Every structure is written in C-alpha cells, then in structure tokens.
Amino acid sequence: ETGVTQTPRHLVMGMTNKKSLKCEQHLGHNAMYWYKQSAKKPLELMFVYSLEERVENNSVPSRFSPECPNSSHLFLHLHTLQPEDSALYLCASSQDGTGGGHSYEQYFGPGTRLTVT
Amino acid sequence: DAKTTQPPSMDCAEGRAANLPCNHSTISGNEYVYWYRQIHSQGPQYIIHGLKNNETNEMASLIITEDRKSSTLILPHATLRDTAVYYCIVHHFNKFYFGSGTKLNVKP
Numbered sequence: 001e002t003g004v005t006q007t008p009r010h011l012v013m014g015m016t017n018k019k020s021l022k023c024e025q026h027l028g029h030n031a032m033y034w035y036k037q038s039a040k041k042p043l044e045l046m047f048v049y050s051l052e053e054r055v056e057n058n059s060v061p062s063r064f065s066p067e068c069p070n071s072s073h074l075f076l077h078l079h080t081l082q083p084e085d086s087a088l089y090l091c092a093s094s095q096d097g098t099g100g101g102h103s104y105e106q107y108f109g110p111g112t113r114l115t116v117t
Numbered sequence: 118d119a120k121t122t123q124p125p126s127m128d129c130a131e132g133r134a135a136n137l138p139c140n141h142s143t144i145s146g147n148e149y150v151y152w153y154r155q156i157h158s159q160g161p162q163y164i165i166h167g168l169k170n171n172e173t174n175e176m177a178s179l180i181i182t183e184d185r186k187s188s189t190l191i192l193p194h195a196t197l198r199d200t201a202v203y204y205c206i207v208h209h210f211n212k213f214y215f216g217s218g219t220k221l222n223v224k225p
Contacts, residue, residue, distance in 0.1 A: 002160065035215075042204075043161070043215040056212065090160050105151065106213060108160030 003027040004109035006091050012115045015081060021112045023074040023091030031096040032074040033106065034066060037088040049074060050096045081116045088113055121205045126220040129199075135192040137219050139205030142186040148209045150181060152190045154201040155218070161204065164190065195223045 003026045013019050025032065034046040048056035049068040063085075065077040074091055088111045095104040122140040129135040141150065151166040165172055165179045167188075172179045178191040192199055202218040 002162075004160070033213075037158075042217050045212065045214065048212065088158055092160075105163040105166060107163065110160050111158070113158075 002107045002109065004091060004093055004107050006089075006109035006112050008112060009110065010113045010115075012117060013078070013081065014117055015083070017081075018077070018079040020078065021076040021089055021091075021114075023076075023093075023109055025072055025074075025091075025093035025107070025109075027093055027107060029093040029095055029107075030071045031094050032068060032071075033092040033094075034074065034076055035090040035092065035108075037090060037111075038084075039087070043090065047076075078114075081114075083116050086114055086116045121207060121216050123203075123205055123216060123219045125217065126222065128222045128224060129192075129195045131197060131223055131225050132194055135190075135195040135199065135221055135223070137190040137192075137203050137205075137221065138187065139189070140187045141205070141207050144185050144207050145209075148207045150179065150185075150188050151206045151208050151213070152177070152179065153204045153206065153215075154199075154221075155204065156198075156201040161215075164203075166208070195221075197223050197225065199223050 005024050007022045031050045035043045037043045046060045047066045052068050063080050067075040090111045091109045092106040094106040149168050152164040153161040155161045165177050167179045180189045200223045202220050204215050204218040206213050
C-alpha cells in the first residue's frame, strides 16, 4: 500500500465511449503524474501537475484529457480511444521539487488496466 | 534528460547478493540517480536514490562511481520476492523517464 489509489483497476471500453480514470493520494504531496505502460514497453510520462497546474504534456493525443481539481485528486478523461491505447495507466505523486531544486521520489498507484475494443 | 543503459536480464541465486549495474554517462551535475522496481504489472516501487555519495536503506545499497557515470544497485540477500524489473533513472526536478530496465530472476 503506497498511499496512492486508482479506480477502476480494470476497464473495458468501446471506441465511442467516454470514461474517466481516478487517482487519489493520501500522502500530502503537491505533484501528480500520469504514465502509460503498453505491453513490453517502458513507462511513458504523459502529464505532470505541480501545485495543481499542468506543467508537462508529452505530446499526448487530445483524446486523453487530464484534470487536477486539487492536490489530492487527479483524473484522466478518455474519449474516442483507439485499440492501441490499451495499456496500464499509472498514477504517481510526489513532493514538488522544482522550486528548491530538490529531488523527491514518486509513489505509484497500482494502475488501471484499460482495454479498448 | 540523461539516458541510462542496463542489461536486459540477470539471474541471481536466492540468498546471494544481486548487483545490478547501470550506465548513465551523460548525467549532469544536478541529476539524481533513482532506482525503482516493478513486480509483474504492479505500480513501480521506489527503492533508493542518490546524487554523489553512496546510499543505503533497508531495501538496498546504491554505489555511485566518483565520476557519476555509472552506478550499481545492491540487494544484499536476494529472495524470490525480489524477482522484478529494476529501473535505473536519472531524474531532474519532477521528470522521470523510464528505460527498459533489467529483469532480475532470483532462483532457488
């Protein structure tokens, strides 16, 4: 148990559906992240939120839309996905290190296994 | 961000030390070396990190060479539960970029 929870743990959706992934952290962190892990590929950083502001968007298609309403919650809204978007989606949180130049470890949730049919 | 190079797989006998190498020859002065592991599609688990000095915690030891171009993660007494993919990452501010990692197989 890392203090980062993700729901749902498994999701099957059609290409015309709209769904949302939810992440919640109970660690008092102020930075949150979305990663994608496709089969047999390294983790890919998708989005970074620091102090509730999006600070990184790694050329992610617009069919993925993140939302960070407060420092404890992060959502990933999904619409008109493609079968190649099937993957494990991981959320992580950490203290924000950009201001003071410090480096802090990230804590990951268990992931949502997404299958697009 | 600096790239890292790790062997794709290693074997280790249960109870022996596992030494996992990582090359990061383009690391810059303010980038930290982090190690994570991922057990069978679970979320990655933080192990240890360091900047210049060697570090030790309850899970592992991290040895960083003086020129910081490589490091070694040491699991002092590997168990079957340590079988996982181990990632070496160089980290600056909030950005982690994961490579392919080393699949460690701990065998009885």
